[in-house]
Each structure stands twice: as structure tokens, then as C-alpha cells.
Amino acid sequence: MxxxxxxxxxxxxxxxxxxxxxxxxxxxxxxxxxxxxxxxxxxxxxxxxNRMAKNLVQKRSFNIGIVVPEFVNSFFPEVIMGAQEILFEKGYQVLITQSNECYTTELKNVQSLENSMVDGLLISLSSETDNIDYYQDLVKSGFPIIFFNRTYKEINASKVLFNDYKWAMFATEHLIRQGYKNIYHFQGIKTLTLSRERRRGFMDAHRKHKLIVEPHQVITSGFFMEDGENIAKKLIENNTIPDAIFAANDQLAIGAMNIFKKNGYKVPKDVAFIGFSESKMGSIVEPPLSSVKQPTFEIGKKAAQLLLDHIESGKNYIPQTIVLDGQLNIRASSQKI
Amino acid sequence: MxxxxxxxxxxxxxxxxxxxxxxxxxxxxxxxxxxxxxxxxxxxxxxxxNRMAKNLVQKRSFNIGIVVPEFVNSFFPEVIMGAQEILFEKGYQVLITQSNECYTTELKNVQSLENSMVDGLLISLSSETDNIDYYQDLVKSGFPIIFFNRTYKEINASKVLFNDYKWAMFATEHLIRQGYKNIYHFQGIKTLTLSRERRRGFMDAHRKHKLIVEPHQVITSGFFMEDGENIAKKLIENNTIPDAIFAANDQLAIGAMNIFKKNGYKVPKDVAFIGFSESKMGSIVEPPLSSVKQPTFEIGKKAAQLLLDHIESGKNYIPQTIVLDGQLNIRASSQKI
DNA sequence: CTAAATTTCGAGAACGTTCTCGAAAAAAAT
DNA sequence: ATTTTTTTCGAGAACGTTCTCGAAATTTAG
Missing domain, CATH: 1.10.260 (434 Repressor (Amino-terminal Domain))
Structure with a gap:
């Protein structure tokens, strides 16, 4: 050529x-x-x-790297689409990688993106990531990097977060107000900040209404549908059937709901459900799943905007944290009849 | 820095x-x-x-561009994951862009990727794309480009396709064998080769069983759930209720199914359903949706492999077409009781 | 009509690599 | 000890741009 x-x-x-x-x-x-x-x-x-040549002399690539844990749920694709919208119109290309929830791949991705001389990074940490030294160094070096959704408090960089605590609390209160007493929480992966925040919301909602939560009401697992299914099977096996379940995401809720339904339990009469991070599936399932809707596009857009700010202001950029709000969509799965 | x-x-x-x-x-x-x-x-x-410098002298970027129409269904993300798996281990980075089913954005994406000196391109055309001159020139120039799923016969490049005809025929025959007589086909976007192939399968299945298909039994629309909903609403309005519906994808089927259910029709007793390109949603919906499963990962992998072949063999590469097979997953939505 | 100001342009360095070519150094062969 | 071969290295061009600096051409002012 x-x-x-x-x-x-x-x-x-x-x-x-x-x-x-x-x-x-x-x-x-x-x-x-x-x-x-x-x-x-x-x-x-x-x-x-020839971009390469241009970038070489200008010392910038007009490429932005994105690192997300997975692709299979629509959450991250939607965030990415939001980010792309902003970045594309400013002439940036987006390099997307996925860590498969694995710390080593995540790091490899980040480094590979750095080698491609990306001008900045948008990242949501894998569930496995517990060592944040590398990111700390990166941030300290002044490299433009914005964290979204999954991050650590300790990292002194801009973040776009969702108010997990508040909405978890709202979701739980909704169940309590409906009169449910024996509410379980499927918290997914325990170690993530977002999981902790959601659990905190769950707990505080109970506290507020002077209800006591027994340890066995909070169940740890992964984040996939199968995890929800497994938990449900175990609950049925042990014949410990909750009134209602607040799951840390829709996948968990749907998985569990299917198993309960298959075993003859009625939703929401026997077991009520509410999910989180509203997914398309939630509206299709029978009965439709109540859920907290996160502003996925908005998250992507805001993160991209912060990144552009950072890139433009250079060294003297002051990191900010943006906390976005959502919406509680009540559907049949959580409404007492 | x-x-x-x-x-x-x-x-x-x-x-x-x-x-x-x-x-x-x-x-x-x-x-x-x-x-x-x-x-x-x-x-x-x-x-x-510094990759830029290296690429500049070596005249290759170790970047591969991917252009897909959309991100919202899991189909393309899965294909991308397959491709990434192959490319990543060969040291390639993947640049993903989406055309939003719009021809101009598609072209802009392709050109932008070319400017980034990608070593090759993996592309699935938007539903709007009817002018393929640009691609013809690109192929003629020897640029490594592999088309998957959505393409044109006229393009003389490697392709990874699904045997739409065959599996559409199987799906339709399955319905016919169940005894359904008045079967409708939601073909989605009419102009795509894949739609035509699926319709051809639908028609030939009828021909084979000596059944006649009236023109009104084949309905054109977009590819989204809303499209399915709209069609269903119209059918109910006109009181022309099919026995069974073979939809060109799961989204159409699910959208229609929901409307029929809401209007008191029983699935599969009153209306049976079968989808295409099995999606996760299909297994969640009530009753679970029968569908043709496409080997999404495999498509991505094969396309990536072909691309690597092309890149390595250079000018004297001989384009191939790979046609992959799928699987018919029969579930409750299409089984006569 | 000349001087000053402005517009327009060209030469050549720079960006950070790889790569070719030939030279120096070391090892092997005589 | 000398020649030949092999190993190891350095100089400098090249990749396709942008950018700085100063010069030429043009316009404006006096």
C-alpha cells in the first residue's frame, strides 16, 4: 500500500x-x-x-482509552456510548478494552493503552482489583485518568459515581413500606465500594424503620444471573424463604426470580423483588422487575467531559467527584397486591 | 509529562x-x-x-479497527469479544466504533480508523448502507478488510457469514411441523442480505410443505423491540392474528409477544413464537423463546483469524467466505401442547 | 517612489523509533 | 602471529508530520 x-x-x-x-x-x-x-x-x-506522524510531533494521539470489566451486560456499553458521543465530536478516537474482571488483564490493558500514547483514560475497576498502587502512581504523575462507578476512595482522581447508598436505601424503604419484613439483600461482590454502599443503604433503611437485620439476610456472590439462581436454590433447599429481595443488580434478581417461580413461588405474593442498575431484561421478565435506574449515558458523558477538562488544563487540574442520581422504577415485582 | x-x-x-x-x-x-x-x-x-514512532517507521500500527452498527444487543459485543481474544494474543489493539445504523457515520468511522493507520478492518455494515463504492475501492487497493454478518455479495473480500437461509428454513419447518398454518414472518430491515436470506428460508420451507404464503404474512420493520410491539399492535387492531410468528430476531419476537400477552392472547396456544440470533432475553421471557442460536464468539474469532491471514499474506491474499452453522433451540414459545 | 508593515512562503530541525551499512572488536582458524 | 570469520556495535537515514525562523513577496503608509 x-x-x-x-x-x-x-x-x-x-x-x-x-x-x-x-x-x-x-x-x-x-x-x-x-x-x-x-x-x-x-x-x-x-x-x-498520517496520524502517527502527526501525533508523534504533537505528542498527543487524540486517542482515549477505556477499560471496563465486562461487555455482556448493557451497563458498560451504554456508558461507553455516552463517552463516545462526547469524545467523538471533539475528534477523539476511543480504544475500548475489557478486563474480564481480572486484575492482571486490567493492568495489561492500561499499559498497552499507555504505550499507544492515549491522551487519557476512562476506567472502571475490575472486581478483583485490590492493589491500586499502579493507579496511584499514574494519578500522581499527572496522567489524565477518570474513574467511574468502580473505584477506590483512596485514589485522588476525578470520579463519576452513582449515589448507591441513597438509592439502595430508597429501594429498601420501598420494600419496607410495602410491609415486607423479612427482606434479604443479595450484595454481589462484597469488596467493591459500590456493593458496600448499597449494603449500607440497605442496613440504614432498616435502622431507620427500627428493623433488625440478621447476618444471614445479606448474601455474597458474583454478579451474574447464575449467581442469583444458585442463591435461590440454596434458600429453597434450606426452606428459608424471604418476603422480599433487594438485589445489587438486575441479573441477580432475575436469576433468583426464575428459580423461585420454577419452584412454584408467586412473585410478588410469596417473594417480592427489586433490582439495581435497571437493565432491559428487567422490563421483559414476568412480572416486570422494579429497579433503580442508573443514568448510564450520563455517566459516560460526564466522565468524558471531565477527562477533556483534565487534558486541557494539564498539570493544574483539580480532581472532582461527580455523584449522579437515578430513579426508582417501581413495577409489579415489588408491589404488594 | x-x-x-x-x-x-x-x-x-x-x-x-x-x-x-x-x-x-x-x-x-x-x-x-x-x-x-x-x-x-x-x-x-x-x-x-512510544508506539507512534515505532508504527511510523514500520508502517503498521498493530491496531485493528472494528465497525459495528450497534452495541445495545449482545450480538455484536459478543462477536467483538471473540475477535479481541484472537487479536489480543497476537499483540493487536482493537479500536471499536459504532455506526448507529447510519451510513455516514459508518464511513466517517472507517476513514477515521484508516487515518489511525489500522492494519486492518472488521466490519458489519449498517442497515442503511446501500452504497458500497468506498468499500469496493478499499478492497481493490488491497487493504485488509473482513466483512461479517452484514455484507454484500458484490464485495470481493473475505466474509464470515451465518447460514441464514438454512436456519430460517429449519425454524419455519419446525413451526410447520407443529401444525401451525398461518405463520407470519417479521423480516426486520428488508434490504439486508441476511433479511433476504431469512425470508427465502421462510418461503422455501412453505414451498417444501406445499403451503402458500400470502404477501401480508411477511412484514417489514426495523430491528428493535419497539418495532415488534408496533407490528403486534397493528395486527391486533386489524384482527389478523397469526398462528405463529417467525421473527428475524429475538427483539422483534419479544416485543410482539409482550403486546399479544398484554392483550390476552396465550403463548404458544394462540400465537407461537420463534426468534433468531438467540439473546439472553429470550430465555428469561415467559414462556421462554425458541430461537436460532448464532455462534457469536466464533464469528468474531474466525473474522479475526481471516484478518490476520490477510495482513500476513499481503497482496496475494485470496479472499474466502466462511459460512458458520448454528443451532435451533426449541423452547416453550413454539411448542404446541 | 521609497520605506515600513504585513502577508506569504521555504528550509530545515524535531518528534522517537527502526533499519541498513559498514566498522570495530572478539573469536576462530591457519 | 597472522588471517579469516563471527559477533557486536555506532552513525545516520528514514518514516510523515508540525513548527520555528527568517526571507521573499506583496501591500500599505509616508
């Missing part, structure tokens, strides 16, 4: 590369007519700018 | 940049001891290779 370069154009027009370069970069010190001529012949010759 | 370069290392070690470069590139003409020394001090100094 023979690329046409700026030199070829210069030669053809009997001018210098500087002039041609000027034409493309909207520089003021060039005659409008020559500029147009350059642009025209460039088009005719099928010229395409 | 001050990057440490190969020059810095050379200076510190009192050697030449050539030697340092050799150390990193596993060249034979370097002493093992100096190599180790270079590698060690490079690590100490926190050296990170």
Missing part, C-alpha cells in the same frame, strides 16, 4: 511541505487561494493524513 | 540508540549482557516504548 504524503502534494504543486501542512491546519499565514488549491489537489490525489 | 526515550537510555549507558533499540526488539546482533543491562536500566528509568 503506497500512501500519498504531504511531500507528494508539495512536489506536484511545486511548493514546500510547510505550505501544504499549513493548508490542512487552518494556519493564518497562508494565502486562501493556495490553501484551496492544496486542499483540492490533496483530495484529487486521495491524500489521507 | 516528560517521556523517557531510547536516547535517554543510550546516553546513560554511553551507548548508541541502535543498541538500545536492538535490545528491545530481540535482535540477534547484540551481546546478551548488554541486552540485559539495557533492559534493566530501561525498567529502572521507567521507559515506555
Amino acid at each position: 503506497k500512501y500519498i504524503t504531504i511531500k507528494d502534494i508539495a512536489k506536484k504543486l511545486n511548493t514546500s511541505v510547510s505550505t501544504v501542512s499549513r493548508a490542512f491546519n487552518d494556519k493564518s499565514d497562508i494565502n486562501v487561494k493556495t490553501k484551496e488549491l492544496v486542499l483540492k489537489t490533496a483530495k484529487e490525489m486521495g491524500y489521507r493524513q | 516528560k517521556y523517557i526515550t531510547i536516547k535517554d537510555i543510550a546516553k546513560k549507558l554511553n551507548t548508541s540508540v541502535s543498541t538500545v533499540s536492538r535490545a528491545f526488539n530481540d535482535k540477534s546482533d547484540i551481546n546478551v549482557k548488554t541486552k540485559e543491562l539495557v533492559l534493566k536500566t530501561a525498567k529502572e528509568m521507567g521507559y515506555r516504548q
Whole structure:
């Protein structure tokens, strides 16, 4: 493949590369007519700018790296779409990688992206990540990096978060107000800040209403549908059937709901359900699943915006934390009849 | 941000940049001891290779571009994951873009990726794309590009396809064998090759069983759940209720199913359903949706492999078409009781 | 009509690598 | 000890851009 370069154009027009370069970069010190001529012949010759070279001299790639734990739920794709929307219009390309919830792959991704000279990073940590030294160094070095959803308090960088505590509390209170007494919480992966926050919301809602939560009411697992199924099976086996379940995500709730239904339990009469991070599936399932809706697009957009801010302001950027709010969508799965 | 370069290392070690470069590139003409020394001090100094520069001289980026129409269904994410698996282990980075089913964005994506000097392209065309001149030129120029799922016969490049005809036929026959007579087909976007193939399967299944299909039994729409809902509403309005519906994807089927259920129709007793491109939702819905399962990961893997072949063999690459097979998963939504 | 100001341009360095070529150093062969 | 071979290295071009600096051309002012 023979690329046409700026030199070829210069030669053809009997001018210098500087002039041609000027034409493309909207520089003021060039005659409008020559500029147009350059642009025209460039088009005719099928010229395409070589980003590598440009980036090399400008020391920026106009690439943004995104690292997410997974792709299978619609949550992260939606966040990514939000970010892309902002970044794309500013001329940035987005490199997306996934860590598969694995710390080593996550680190490999980050480093690989750094090698590609990304101008900044948007990252949501894997559930396995408990060592944040690398990120601390990165942040300290001034590299533009924004964390979203899954992060650590200790990291002194900009963050876009969801108010997990508040909405977990609302969700739980909703169940309590419906009159449910024996409410279980499926907290997913225990160690994540977001899980802890949701659990805290769950606990405080009980406290507020002077209800006591027994340890066995909070159950740890993974975040997938199968995890929900397994928990439900075990509960049925032990014949410890909750009134209601507040799950840390829709997948867990749906998995469990299916098992309960299969075993003859009625939803919400026997067991009520409320999920989190509203997914499309939630509205399809029978009965439709109540859930807390997170502003996925908004998260992506805000994170992207912060990143652009950081890139533009350089060293003297002051990190901020944005906490977004959601919405409690009550559906049939949690309404006492 | 001050990057440490190969020059810095050379200076510190009192050697030449050539030697340092050799150390990193596993060249034979370097002493093992100096190599180790270079590698060690490079690590100490926190050296990170500049991809831009490397790519510039080597004229390849080790980046692969992927263009997909959308992100919201799990189909494309899964394909991407398959591709990533193959590409990642060969040291390639993946740049993902989405066209939002819009031709102009698609083209912009492709060009932007070309500017980033991607070594190759994996693409599934938007539903809007009817002008393939650009791709024809690209293919003719020898640029490595592999089409998957959505493509045009006319393009002379490697393709990874699904045997839509065959499995549409199987799906339809399954319904016919169950005794359904008045079967409708929701074909989605009419113009896509894959839609045409699926419709052809639908028609031929009827022909084979000596059944006649009236034009009104084949309905065109978009590919989203809302489209399915709208069709169902219209059918109910006109009181033309099919025995069974074969939808070109799960979303259409689920959308329609929900509306029928809401209007008091029983599934599968009053209306039976079968979808296509099995989605997670299909197994959650009540009753579980029969569907044709596509080997999503496999599609991504195969496409990536073809692309690597193409990149490696260069000009004398001979395009191939791989047609993959799927699986018919029969569930309650299509079983006559 | 000349001087000053402004516009427009070209030469050439720089970005951080890889790669070719030939030279120096070391090892092996005579 | 000398020649030949092999190993190891350094100099410098190249990749395709942008950018700085100063010079040429043009316009404006006096």
C-alpha cells in the first residue's frame, strides 16, 4: 500500500511541505487561494493524513482509552456510548478494552493503552482489583485518568459515581413500606465500594424503620444471573424463604426470580423483588422487575467531559467527584397486591 | 509529562540508540549482557516504548479497527469479544466504533480508523448502507478488510457469514411441523442480505410443505423491540392474528409477544413464537423463546483469524467466505401442547 | 517612489523509533 | 602471529508530520 504524503502534494504543486501542512491546519499565514488549491489537489490525489506522524510531533494521539470489566451486560456499553458521543465530536478516537474482571488483564490493558500514547483514560475497576498502587502512581504523575462507578476512595482522581447508598436505601424503604419484613439483600461482590454502599443503604433503611437485620439476610456472590439462581436454590433447599429481595443488580434478581417461580413461588405474593442498575431484561421478565435506574449515558458523558477538562488544563487540574442520581422504577415485582 | 526515550537510555549507558533499540526488539546482533543491562536500566528509568514512532517507521500500527452498527444487543459485543481474544494474543489493539445504523457515520468511522493507520478492518455494515463504492475501492487497493454478518455479495473480500437461509428454513419447518398454518414472518430491515436470506428460508420451507404464503404474512420493520410491539399492535387492531410468528430476531419476537400477552392472547396456544440470533432475553421471557442460536464468539474469532491471514499474506491474499452453522433451540414459545 | 508593515512562503530541525551499512572488536582458524 | 570469520556495535537515514525562523513577496503608509 503506497500512501500519498504531504511531500507528494508539495512536489506536484511545486511548493514546500510547510505550505501544504499549513493548508490542512487552518494556519493564518497562508494565502486562501493556495490553501484551496492544496486542499483540492490533496483530495484529487486521495491524500489521507498520517496520524502517527502527526501525533508523534504533537505528542498527543487524540486517542482515549477505556477499560471496563465486562461487555455482556448493557451497563458498560451504554456508558461507553455516552463517552463516545462526547469524545467523538471533539475528534477523539476511543480504544475500548475489557478486563474480564481480572486484575492482571486490567493492568495489561492500561499499559498497552499507555504505550499507544492515549491522551487519557476512562476506567472502571475490575472486581478483583485490590492493589491500586499502579493507579496511584499514574494519578500522581499527572496522567489524565477518570474513574467511574468502580473505584477506590483512596485514589485522588476525578470520579463519576452513582449515589448507591441513597438509592439502595430508597429501594429498601420501598420494600419496607410495602410491609415486607423479612427482606434479604443479595450484595454481589462484597469488596467493591459500590456493593458496600448499597449494603449500607440497605442496613440504614432498616435502622431507620427500627428493623433488625440478621447476618444471614445479606448474601455474597458474583454478579451474574447464575449467581442469583444458585442463591435461590440454596434458600429453597434450606426452606428459608424471604418476603422480599433487594438485589445489587438486575441479573441477580432475575436469576433468583426464575428459580423461585420454577419452584412454584408467586412473585410478588410469596417473594417480592427489586433490582439495581435497571437493565432491559428487567422490563421483559414476568412480572416486570422494579429497579433503580442508573443514568448510564450520563455517566459516560460526564466522565468524558471531565477527562477533556483534565487534558486541557494539564498539570493544574483539580480532581472532582461527580455523584449522579437515578430513579426508582417501581413495577409489579415489588408491589404488594 | 516528560517521556523517557531510547536516547535517554543510550546516553546513560554511553551507548548508541541502535543498541538500545536492538535490545528491545530481540535482535540477534547484540551481546546478551548488554541486552540485559539495557533492559534493566530501561525498567529502572521507567521507559515506555512510544508506539507512534515505532508504527511510523514500520508502517503498521498493530491496531485493528472494528465497525459495528450497534452495541445495545449482545450480538455484536459478543462477536467483538471473540475477535479481541484472537487479536489480543497476537499483540493487536482493537479500536471499536459504532455506526448507529447510519451510513455516514459508518464511513466517517472507517476513514477515521484508516487515518489511525489500522492494519486492518472488521466490519458489519449498517442497515442503511446501500452504497458500497468506498468499500469496493478499499478492497481493490488491497487493504485488509473482513466483512461479517452484514455484507454484500458484490464485495470481493473475505466474509464470515451465518447460514441464514438454512436456519430460517429449519425454524419455519419446525413451526410447520407443529401444525401451525398461518405463520407470519417479521423480516426486520428488508434490504439486508441476511433479511433476504431469512425470508427465502421462510418461503422455501412453505414451498417444501406445499403451503402458500400470502404477501401480508411477511412484514417489514426495523430491528428493535419497539418495532415488534408496533407490528403486534397493528395486527391486533386489524384482527389478523397469526398462528405463529417467525421473527428475524429475538427483539422483534419479544416485543410482539409482550403486546399479544398484554392483550390476552396465550403463548404458544394462540400465537407461537420463534426468534433468531438467540439473546439472553429470550430465555428469561415467559414462556421462554425458541430461537436460532448464532455462534457469536466464533464469528468474531474466525473474522479475526481471516484478518490476520490477510495482513500476513499481503497482496496475494485470496479472499474466502466462511459460512458458520448454528443451532435451533426449541423452547416453550413454539411448542404446541 | 521609497520605506515600513504585513502577508506569504521555504528550509530545515524535531518528534522517537527502526533499519541498513559498514566498522570495530572478539573469536576462530591457519 | 597472522588471517579469516563471527559477533557486536555506532552513525545516520528514514518514516510523515508540525513548527520555528527568517526571507521573499506583496501591500500599505509616508
